[in-house]
Amino acid sequence: MASRNDRGPVAVVDIGSNSVRLIVYDDAIRSPGPIYNEKVLCGLGRSIASSGKLDTEGVSRALRALRRFRSLADQLKAERIEVIATAAAREAENGPEFIAQAERILGRQVTVLSGTMEAELAALGIIAGIYAADGFVGDLGGGSLELIDVRGGRLSDAITMPLGGLRLIDESGGNMKKAREIVDRAFSKLDWLEKGRGRDFYAIGGTWRALARLHMTQTNYPLRVMHNYRIEADEALKFASLLDHQSQSSLAGIRDISSARRETIPYGALVLERLMKQMKPRAIVVSVLGIREGLLYNLLSDEERAKDPLIEACAYLAKQRSRSQQNAWELSAWTEPLFRMPGPVETPEQTRLRQAACLLSDITWRAHPDYRGAQCLNMVAHGDFVGVDHPGRAFLALAAYYRNEGVIKNDELSQRLVELVDKEALKRARILGAAFRAAHMVTAAMPGVLPHTPLSYEGNRLIWQLPEPYANLEGERVERRFKTLANLLDREPEIRVGAPFQLAAG
Structure with missing residues (x-):
């Protein structure tokens, strides 16, 4: 086994459409251990569909968070800092200006991921964290949904779609009926979704994790561990259908849902429900690993990747x-x-x-x-x-x-x-x-x-x-x-x- 800390900590800064996150790992090895993890829900992509630009308040909050993250990474003596940005920064008119500011603050180049790169890194995160993964990977963020097929360690049929929670809220004007039409129209164009029939669907993203946490509470599940939490298809479909009909006021009284996640939960449930009806997977498997862990996995040698x-x-x-x-x-x-x-x-x-x-x-x-x-x-x-x-x-x-x-x-x-x-x-x-x-x-x-x-x-x-x-x-x-x-x-x-x-x- 590779000894930890031979090379020192590795930091990953993930600038997403909804959240900006710093995770510092003890080393880039097959089973990295996070030694620091912080997230700030900034909502950068809140108004992209209607305005074409990053949210002004979100930009201010994100830049403030990045200043803090730079200091924390230095304090933790991170030998390497990887910085990635996803859908919001990629699509916004003022995205390049924001990225330039982020690079000045962090002193590092920011890699703005394409939709395909997002999907591939999410899939590598699943391969890194779920033994012998075989099914479709879905990474739901604030601005987009990435889908990709994983079988035997190989990736295929990658796509990115503008179906993130904040994007749907903005594009539909907060109307669930209109949001459902948007989602159904997008999925109707994917004839290869049937390849997921009878296989697992690996769900990545904070909104889907919040949904799963609520399901754990509702079913009095004995183990409070989110990674690899499995919900059989029929049960997941019923639960998602129930949640996508809930109002903000009805969700406000549920302790398991943070106030920051409340507005996106119904839309995340809607995307999951409509996707399941098209794909017909056998189960939903929740992953806490995604593009950040996929990025680390991508840095490893073939020998290191082959380890259990x-x-x-x-x-x-x-x-x-x-x-x-x-x-x-x-x-x-x-x-x-x-x-x-x-x-x-x-x-x-x-x-x-x-x-x-x-x-x-x-x-x-x-x-x-x-x-x-x-x-x-x-x-x-x-x-x-x-x-x-x-x-x-x-x-x-x-x-x-x-x-x-x-x-x-x-x-x-x-x-x-x-x-x-x-x-x-x-x-x-x-x-x-x-x-x-x-x-x-x-x-x-x-x-x-x-x-x-x-x-x-x-x-x-x-x-x-x-x-x-x-x-x-x-x-x-x-x-x-x-x-x-x-x-x-x-x-x-x-x-x-x-x-x-x-x-x-x-």
């Missing part, structure tokens, strides 16, 4: 927070025989989740023992990593929880997370938790032991070899924890103490 973002993020956490990252990797190899025949055989996706769980197994060892399980559960369930869906995230959190609390105990939060996994995944999480507990009794989380104390199946028995010089590590607690693991695998436990070391078959 989930494993990279978990390996970093293991390095920073575990007693030994090497032991975590050894734990991954040590548990592998449990998931071969005649045990529960893994799919490739289950293998990567097991590897991630091993890397996360010791990250809260410094916490007080009475709170270690709850802290680990929270840290993993709400961790700032990507490349995993919500059932996978719940699996990782539960495996970490069972490692610290035992495989029987459940508290309120862990019980809520159980709702997100199926019975097979829950059993795997318990098996891993039990394996981690048994392994810890002989390693004390230190490296160099597990490669010499392998597991194997023999008939109806689960065998654990403790050859010399590890024979003295055997004890009552080791036996109890190993018995729990064997029982979960429907096997009789046998610890072979002092036997000559033998590699497990397979």
Whole structure:
């Protein structure tokens, strides 16, 4: 794994039609960690459709924000600052004048993205953050909507359309019926939308994230993590249809919707509803990654891009927070025989989740023992990593929880997370938790032991070899924890103490 901070922080300034944002990442690597994130809703594109120019107040607010962002990037010692601007700056008559002012303030060239470039960077953001993405990407901003097809890491059918929330409000005069006609007319010209039928639709943009956050609240969803939040198509269509008929006054009383987002929510819901009716996807998948992360991904080497973002993020956490990252990797190899025949055989996706769980197994060892399980559960369930869906995230959190609390105990939060996994995944999480507990009794989380104390199946028995010089590590607690693991695998436990070391078959 590439070490972080070899090159120093990287800042991205995104000048959008509705918001201006600064994100500073710790490094340009496969799984970058944001160390600072600030957004100012300026509304630059509020009046472009009617006046052809950037909003005067929006320009003033944006330039003020950019002065602050420049100082923050310098304070955080960003080695590189990338600045991009999207639809509003691209289309406005006074766009070039505004860009020149922004460049003087930031001391950097501003790249004004074409619509195609916006779509491609949004798609790269999805590839960077969603494992094996396959579907259409939609990035809804204040001024435009970008659509692009992603399949097998390849991009096609990219288009930009003037259907952003602020643009629709301006062009329709705030009339939802007229806005619906504008949207339907635009989508009727895209005969290739049917390629999205039965596939996922990846939704990017603050308005769609606000819609998803509201859906989480309405459904009492157990996990408050926005990235990779999935809403099945029928449910998403009903919810979007409900929201696009709401008035500003009815939305004002909903705490989950900020006042700044209130005016664009119905229009974002309208675009989503009409798009779904044309495309007929199987589900809406919300992404917090978009053009900024796509920009970083585009800077990476082919070797770095090929890395798994989930494993990279978990390996970093293991390095920073575990007693030994090497032991975590050894734990991954040590548990592998449990998931071969005649045990529960893994799919490739289950293998990567097991590897991630091993890397996360010791990250809260410094916490007080009475709170270690709850802290680990929270840290993993709400961790700032990507490349995993919500059932996978719940699996990782539960495996970490069972490692610290035992495989029987459940508290309120862990019980809520159980709702997100199926019975097979829950059993795997318990098996891993039990394996981690048994392994810890002989390693004390230190490296160099597990490669010499392998597991194997023999008939109806689960065998654990403790050859010399590890024979003295055997004890009552080791036996109890190993018995729990064997029982979960429907096997009789046998610890072979002092036997000559033998590699497990397979």
